Amino acid sequence: MxxxxxxxxxxxxxxxxxxxxxxxxxxxxxxxxxxxxxxxxxxxxxxxxxxxxxxxxxxxxxxxxxxxxxxxxxxxxxxxxxxxxxxxxxxxxxxxxxxxxxxxxxxxxxxxxxxxxxxxxxxxxxxxxxxQGGLSISSKEVSLSFALGENEKLYGGGQRVLGMDRRGHSMPLYNKAHYGYTTSSHQMYFGLSAVMSSKNxxxxxxNTASGEIDIGKTNSDELLFKAQGGRASYIMVLGENLxxxxxxxxxxxGKQPLPPRWLLGNFASRFGYKSQQQVMDVVDQFNQQDIPVDAVVLDLYWFGKDVKGHMGNLSWDTEAFPAPETMIASLREQDVKTVLITEPFILTTSKQWESAVAADALAAKEDGSPYTFDFYFGNTGLVDVFSEKGQDWFWSFYEKLAAQGVAGWWGDLGEPEVHPDDIQHMWQSTKVSGAEVHNAYGHQWAKTVYNNLTVLQPNTRPFVLMRSGFLGSQRFGMVPWTGDVSRSWGGLKPQVELALQMSVFGMAYTHSDLGGFAGGETFDAELYTRWLQFGTFSPVFRPHAQDNIAPEPVFHADPVKSIARKFIQLRYDMLPYNYSLAFENALYGTPLMRPLAMAYGDSDWFENADSYLWGNGLLVSPVTRANQTVWPTKLPEGVWFDFFSDTKYEGGQTVNYPLSQNNFPVWVRAGSFMPMAKGLSRTEQFDARKIEMHYWHDNSVNSSSYTYYEDDGKNPASVEKGLYTRLLLSASFEDDNALTLTLESDGSYVGMPKQRNITYVVHGFSEKPQSVSIDGNSIPVTWDDKGKTLSLAFSCDYQQSVEIVIM
Structure with missing residues (x-):
């Protein structure tokens, strides 16, 4: 003072x-x-x-x-x-x-x-x-109390399955695994000590300590945070609307750094690949069956043949993986990235135990000796990710693996799954207990990996997959997932809620193990198919499960495989649209998956977890029940098109979407643009010279606009240094039945094409237009009478403005 x-x-x-x-x-x-x-x-x-x-x-x-x-x-x-x-x-x-x-x-x-x-x-x-009570510090407890209004609704708490409006609930502020969860969970892998109100x-x-958040449960008019010590501070953020x-x-x-473009591809992943040969074989299966894939994820068998006893080895099991560098190089030649799991537990039976002790890398007892305890995988110590010694020792293994060509990093069990309250960490030369920093452990771990990678590989965007963190973890490129979900319809049901609750606080790449992870004695073809269809419109497409039932579509028979192939290919076709969503997130913090209340401020939408917006253009309503022939969905006001059939729907009502195996409830808002790139089998194949631009027209939309973002997909400085281009697209509809589409561009990046070949595909016409002109010159077009779409192709310089008039 x-x-x-x-x-x-x-x-x-x-x-x-x-x-x-x-x-x-x-x-x-x-x-x-x-x-x-x-x-x-x-x-x-x-x-x-x-x-x-x-x-x-x-x-x-x-x-x-x-x-x-x-x-x-x-x-x-x-x-x-x-x-x-x-x-x-x-x-x-x-x-x-x-x-x-x-x-x-x-x-x-x-x-x-x-x-x-x-x-x-x-x-x-x-x-x-x-x-209401404000901040308070007493008896080693930090608390914060706010008043709640009578009709106020609140998001908050991060990963929980409680419904979108969390008011009336109390929940622990303690990141903790919930294996096999379904339709209810008040404590999970990634909690957030925050709320967001319908009052904007x-x-x-x-505060990172173990605690509790009570959102009007004990006292209906009070929001109360409590923690076992830790930081006495809070942040109030104000807005004009949601x-x-x-x-x-x-x-x-802090905004999330722009991820590598390959994050938006398909991942081959399971618990887990047990040998080098198995890894190569599964990628061969994707290639042979013409299903796109961009990465393969290796679970814990890369360092040990058994589930128990090997955690902390942090080096290859050379019996199962005799030539890992050769394997990684072979995959890289196929444009397939290798992602490895790591955990912060160093078993006393592992190869690195003595090294960790000698380096003083482990969290300690009060007397400074390594704190050991038993958990599922064996007797263990825990890396002190807060101390410089712990960080340096842990990082040395990442550095070696990066030199071998590993492209992505998966941090598991980082709640940490077992974390004694009295374990001691050294943080900036201060001794702190496990209870005080429990919820920061995954955050600090991600920070260490991300910051070191940016130094080691300054021309590469890090990929950091983690299941636990804290407010602001997105700054370190964290890609969270929703943990060991039950392989059941009950497990699929809450995934929209979980992703939206995280996304509004910055964790925009929150996603699920597609198909479900835990349990499941028999293969449920419909569940698996519907989950992968949902994954097509999710931040990360990564089927992952216990391998008693294969999570990869290549190991399933038709029609499951053929439907999965269609939707995975659609995800690759949508790469330009999805990558633009990633750009918007990096520039503005806008989520990829968005609650409907973000676009339609009516309080009726605040609690909706049945549907979500994928960007501004698409409304997705995942099928979460078996044996349905129609899927009821409430649509906002306006005109909406079925993404797959172009059937037109009037909004402002609940509509019954007719279901088949091959379709999925996705609507396009009239006036929306979508850039696409057809036929990719790897994200590396994306060619900016060829863009297919879709537009959904309805006479009720007088004007609309869209911005498409593009860069080289790799440069970490694209956003910071403005090394990207924007295509500014707009549409206007006049009373004389003239639809005008304009295209302008600005910005540039190294390697940007000087000329583009663009194909416009216009949906929504009931009959073939009378004439089409570009910059006043009539051009030939293709009319699909069955699909009622108009296609026209042209070439233009990247700096050229183009005006298309359709009568």
């Missing part, structure tokens, strides 16, 4: 500060750049402006006025506060009344009651959130 002498010194130095207060509880208050320092007779705390989107509140003393040592923030990027305060300091304003201190930036404000030091928050002068704000409890709140929240916690 800055005292009077320090304030005088700052004033002499020309730094900004405001008047001293001695009213009731608030003793002093000073503003330095964008941080308001407040001293009360119980607590000292700061309020810092974060961009123009929200505030960070941090307590410096406990409820007895004793100095409190905060752990570092995990939710915020490390330079965030410094960068933000430097940029926004001149625009921050402190306004005083007799009862209130108000910290303002543009249209958002934090209001501090001088008597109680309770804080409320406003947007455009309207209070949208207010502390989010509260992020920046979409704004989502993107603002991600902007504050």
């Amino acid at each position: 800055i005292d009077r002498k320090q304030r005088i010194a700052l004033a002499c130095a020309g730094l900004a500060f405001f008047s001293v207060y001695s009213v009731a509880e608030v003793q002093t208050a000073t503003l330095e750049k964008a941080t308001l320092n407040i001293d009360t007779d119980t607590n000292d705390f700061t309020i810092s402006v974060l961009h123009d989107r929200g505030f960070q509140v941090t307590y410096l003393t406990d409820d007895n006025g004793t100095p409190y040592v905060n752990l570092p923030s995990m939710a915020l990027p490390e330079p965030a506060l410094t960068d933000v305060t430097n940029k926004t300091a001149n625009d921050v304003e402190l306004v005083e009344t007799a009862t209130t201190l108000t910290l303002k930036l543009n249209n958002i404000a934090a209001h501090v009651d001088k008597a109680t030091h309770a804080i409320s928050y406003s947007v455009d002068g309207k209070i949208v959130a207010k502390e 704000y989010s509260v992020l409890f920046d 979409e704004d709140t989502v993107t603002n929240t991600v902007a504050v916690t």
Whole structure:
């Protein structure tokens, strides 16, 4: 806390500060750049402006006025506060009344009651959130209390199966495996200490300790976070609407780096491939059966022949994998990437136990000796991913594997699955308990892998698959999945809810083991097919399961295999559209899978987990029950087309979609564009010179627009340095029945084609148009009378503007 002498010194130095207060509880208050320092007779705390989107509140003393040592923030990027305060300091304003201190930036404000030091928050002068008990530190417990409005609905808690509106639920803040879950789970692999309100704000409890979140269960009008020590800080993010709140929240916690384009391909994955020959054989099967594939994922058998006893070897089992470098190189020649599992548990029976102990790489007992314990895989220690020694030792094995050609990294069991409360970690030279940092373990692990990879391979985008983390883990390229889901209809049912709850807080690549992972004694062909169809419109397409039933489609008979081939090929055809979604996420924080409430603000959509938007153009309603002939789906207002048949539906009602094995409930909003690239068997085959641009026309849509993003698919600096191009597409429909489609472009990147061959495919006409012209010149077209689609092809320079008029 800055005292009077320090304030005088700052004033002499020309730094900004405001008047001293001695009213009731608030003793002093000073503003330095964008941080308001407040001293009360119980607590000292700061309020810092974060961009123009929200505030960070941090307590410096406990409820007895004793100095409190905060752990570092995990939710915020490390330079965030410094960068933000430097940029926004001149625009921050402190306004005083007799009862209130108000910290303002543009249209958002934090209001501090001088008597109680309770804080409320406003947007455009309207209070949208207010502390009820506020932050509190007592008896080694940190808590945070907010008031809830009567009709307020809230997302929050991360991975849980509770329904989209989490109000009325209490849940542990402790990342924990839930093997074989189905339609109910209040504690899972990746929790988030945060909520997002239908009143367009989010509260992020920046505390990594074991705790609890109570969203109006105990007291219906109270949101309560509690933790066993840890950081005494929270972040308030404010928005104009739900979409704004989502993107603002991600902007504050950090956007996800643009992933490698191959992330959007098909993964061959199971528990697990037991030999080098098996790996090569499964890729051969994909090739022979003409099913696209981009990566193969090796589970724990790469380092040991048995499930138990080998974890921590961190090196190849040379009996089963005699020439791993040759295998990886052979796969790479086929444009297939190799992804390896690693775990942070070093068994006392493993090859690396003595090395880990000698390097002081393991979390410890109070006396500094390695903390060992028993769990499913054997007697073990745990890598201390918080300490520099633990990080350096662990990283040395990744570095060796990267030199062998491994392209992707899968971190498993990183809750950690077993993590004693009293185990000791060293974090920035401070000893902290397992209970204090439990929920940060996967986050710190991902950070170590990601940051080291960016140094080791500066021209490569890291792929980091992990099942546990914390707020802001997306900054380290984390690709989460929803854990060991039951291989059942009950397991499929909650996957939309799980992905959406994570995506709105920045974890936009959350996905499931397609087909289900756990159990299942007999093969359910319909379940498997429907899950893979859903996966086509998911961030990651990765069938994965226990191998008593093959998760790969190549090992199943027709019609399952032929349907899977069709939908996997469709995913590859959609690569330009999907990659543009990844670009939007990297630029703006917009999720790939989006709750309908983001586009249709009516509160009726806030709780909907039956359907979701895949980008702005597609509405997907996964089939989650067996033996259905129709699938009822509530459509928003407007005109919608069946993606597969182009049948037109009027929105604003529930429609019954006719089901067959070969189709799936996916609608396209009228006025939508979709870039496609037909016939790829690898994402590496993508050729930017050839784009097929689809547009769905309806007379009710007077105008629409779309931006297609493109780069080389590899450069880590594409977004940061602006090394990408945009195709700006628009459509307008006039009263004279003229549909005008325009194309413009800007930006560039190394290797961008100088000329493009573009084919427009226009859906929605009932009959063949009378004439079509490009830049005033009539051109020949192809009319598909059965599908009622118009196709026209042309070539253009990448900088050329094109206008198409269809009468």
